[in-house]
Amino acid sequence: MGTGVIELESISYNYGGGELLSDVSLRLQPGSFHFLTGPSGAGKTTLLKLCYGALLPTAGRLMAFGEDIARLDRDQMALLRRRIGVVHQDCRFLDHMTLAENVALPLMVSGRAETGVQENLTELLGWVGLGSRLDSLPPELSGGERQRAALARAVILSPDVVLADEPTGNVDWEMSQRLLHLLVELNRMGKTVLIATHDLSLIRAAKSQVQARVLRISQRRIQLAGADL
Amino acid sequence: MSKGDIRNLLRRDQRADRVVPPTGFTAQLTLFVSGAMAFLAVFALALSLASGRLADRWASELAGAVTLRINAPLDQRAAQVEAALTVLQQTPGVASARALTDEEQAALLSPWFGSDLSLDTLPIPQLIEIIEGEPGLDAAGLRLRLGAEVPGAVLDDHTRWREPLVDAATSLRRLGLISILLIGGATAAMITLAANASLAANAQIIEVLRLVGARDRFIAGAFVRRFTYRALFGAAIGTLMGMSGVLLLPEASDAGGFLTGLGFQGVGWVLPVLIPVLGAVVAFLATWFAARRKLKELS
Numbered sequence: 001m002g003t004g005v006i007e008l009e010s011i012s013y014n015y016g017g018g019e020l021l022s023d024v025s026l027r028l029q030p031g032s033f034h035f036l037t038g039p040s041g042a043g044k045t046t047l048l049k050l051c052y053g054a055l056l057p058t059a060g061r062l063m064a065f066g067e068d069i070a071r072l073d074r075d076q077m078a079l080l081r082r083r084i085g086v087v088h089q090d091c092r093f094l095d096h097m098t099l100a101e102n103v104a105l106p107l108m109v110s111g112r113a114e115t116g117v118q119e120n121l122t123e124l125l126g127w128v129g130l131g132s133r134l135d136s137l138p139p140e141l142s143g144g145e146r147q148r149a150a151l152a153r154a155v156i157l158s159p160d161v162v163l164a165d166e167p168t169g170n171v172d173w174e175m176s177q178r179l180l181h182l183l184v185e186l187n188r189m190g191k192t193v194l195i196a197t198h199d200l201s202l203i204r205a206a207k208s209q210v211q212a213r214v215l216r217i218s219q220r221r222i223q224l225a226g227a228d229l
Numbered sequence: 230m231s232k233g234d235i236r237n238l239l240r241r242d243q244r245a246d247r248v249v250p251p252t253g254f255t256a257q258l259t260l261f262v263s264g265a266m267a268f269l270a271v272f273a274l275a276l277s278l279a280s281g282r283l284a285d286r287w288a289s290e291l292a293g294a295v296t297l298r299i300n301a302p303l304d305q306r307a308a309q310v311e312a313a314l315t316v317l318q319q320t321p322g323v324a325s326a327r328a329l330t331d332e333e334q335a336a337l338l339s340p341w342f343g344s345d346l347s348l349d350t351l352p353i354p355q356l357i358e359i360i361e362g363e364p365g366l367d368a369a370g371l372r373l374r375l376g377a378e379v380p381g382a383v384l385d386d387h388t389r390w391r392e393p394l395v396d397a398a399t400s401l402r403r404l405g406l407i408s409i410l411l412i413g414g415a416t417a418a419m420i421t422l423a424a425n426a427s428l429a430a431n432a433q434i435i436e437v438l439r440l441v442g443a444r445d446r447f448i449a450g451a452f453v454r455r456f457t458y459r460a461l462f463g464a465a466i467g468t469l470m471g472m473s474g475v476l477l478l479p480e481a482s483d484a485g486g487f488l489t490g491l492g493f494q495g496v497g498w499v500l501p502v503l504i505p506v507l508g509a510v511v512a513f514l515a516t517w518f519a520a521r522r523k524l525k526e527l528s
Binding site: 052054074075078079081082086088092093094096097101105106108109110153157 | 245247248250434436437438439440441442443444445446447524525528
């Protein structure tokens with residue numbers, strides 16, 4: 001093993017007494033684009049959570065940027081998460097803060113909120129098509145707007161890896177294509193992208209835009225899929 | 230934690246402070262507890278300072294005075310008083326000695342027997358007031374000499390009742406200081422509870438902050454600042470109210486005795502100003518430790 005930004009070595013994860021993932025190995029190469037698919041409850045979200053350290057494997061070793069995640073203390077874990085942007089299925093905003101404040105949250109917590117933030121923020125929100133919603137509160141946004149805002153928040157620190165959990169789960173086809181386009185653009189900027197989705201049409205649509213590797217979680221293990229998609 | 234860390238934690242950052250919603254019962258609880266405790270601390274401080282003054286006054290006023298009592302039949306009393314005064318004049322450490330007049334003795338007894346007391350009707354001993362000089366009086370030596378030359382003389386250097394009074398005043402001062410410590414401890418406990426409640430209520434916000442890369446120091450800082458400044462504000466109000474209450478107490482007077490001397494005097498008025506600062510320090514430490522513990526639990 002080596003050279004991957006995130007590497008799972010024979011990972012297992014037990015949940016509620018049962019084994020959800022068993023002997024999973026995966027290496028995300030820098031600048032690669034992956035889809036992770038599988039039926040609901042197969043462990044897609046769990047695998048993403050393992051990748052950004054929200055969960056720790058019950059067996060095996062998980063390396064992120066060459067560091068064994070299990071050996072990181074809380075401060076080191078925080079620094080690691082600044083290198084991994086995550087788009088959650090439920091977006092996870094702070095509802096009492098404006099959209100601009102939510103998107104700028106990673107800058108604020110990393111102490112980079114002072115330098116030219118407003119210009120960058122406006123530019124970033126313009127890129128995801130939310131330039132006019134800076135002062136809106138999260139509950140005032142539609143599902144698609146929330147997903148795009150979550151994507152903006154995930155990339156504001158220019159992370160090396162972007163993980164997206166069902167980013168098109170609550171949006172219509174047109175919006176899902178727009179989100180996919182944004183993720184592809186990020187990949188072209190050199191970011192490693194891993195998208196967990198059960199939406200096969202999204203994967204098919206991506207084929208024309210990016211060279212993606214499609215992984216399927218089935219029976220607690222990861223398999224390479226592709227020909228049938 | 231270094232001075233720089235403390236300064237950074239306390240530095241106001243409106244954007245960072247907004248990550249914790251500004252509402253909730255913990256805000257009112259912290260304000261009320263800090264205010265009430267500061268109010269009580271002002272009175273405990275006033276009590277402690279007044280007790281200290283009283284102990285010092287009693288100790289200094291009584292330390293330099295000794296009383297000689299002549300218990301003798303009426304026909305021998307004048308001679309024994311004369312002999313005692315002669316002995317006292319020859320005794321080193323006696324600055325002055327004089328027999329109290331009948332009026333002065335009647336005044337001493339008037340609280341118990343009324344002002345129209347006639348000393349002729351009671352077997353009252355003659356009192357001689359002795360003022361000690363420098364160096365002090367050798368009470369044991371004087372007693373021996375008086376025993377030989379003035380058989381009816383009893384020397385009272387006030388030790389018997391001065392010490393319990395000074396002890397009582399010193400104990401009151403100690404109680405006042407213990408009260409202040411207890412008030413500080415109770416404040417710390419209440420603010421710890423409020424901080425824990427606030428941290429638990431905001432567990433989801435903490436989770437989001439962690440997901441976007443916030444370190445414990447950033448998250449704890451947002452809570453520490455909020456509770457410290459609330460406690461400072463509440464304690465300032467409580468202290469002002471307490472000082473106003475002390476100002477309204479009656480002035481110290483002989484007629485009122487101890488209870489009318491409870492206020493602050495001189496530089497003593499500056500001490501209550503420290504109460505809000507101490508309240509803020511207590512809140513800072515209580516919230517810091519509560520946040521560190523809770524964040525560890527939530528990880």
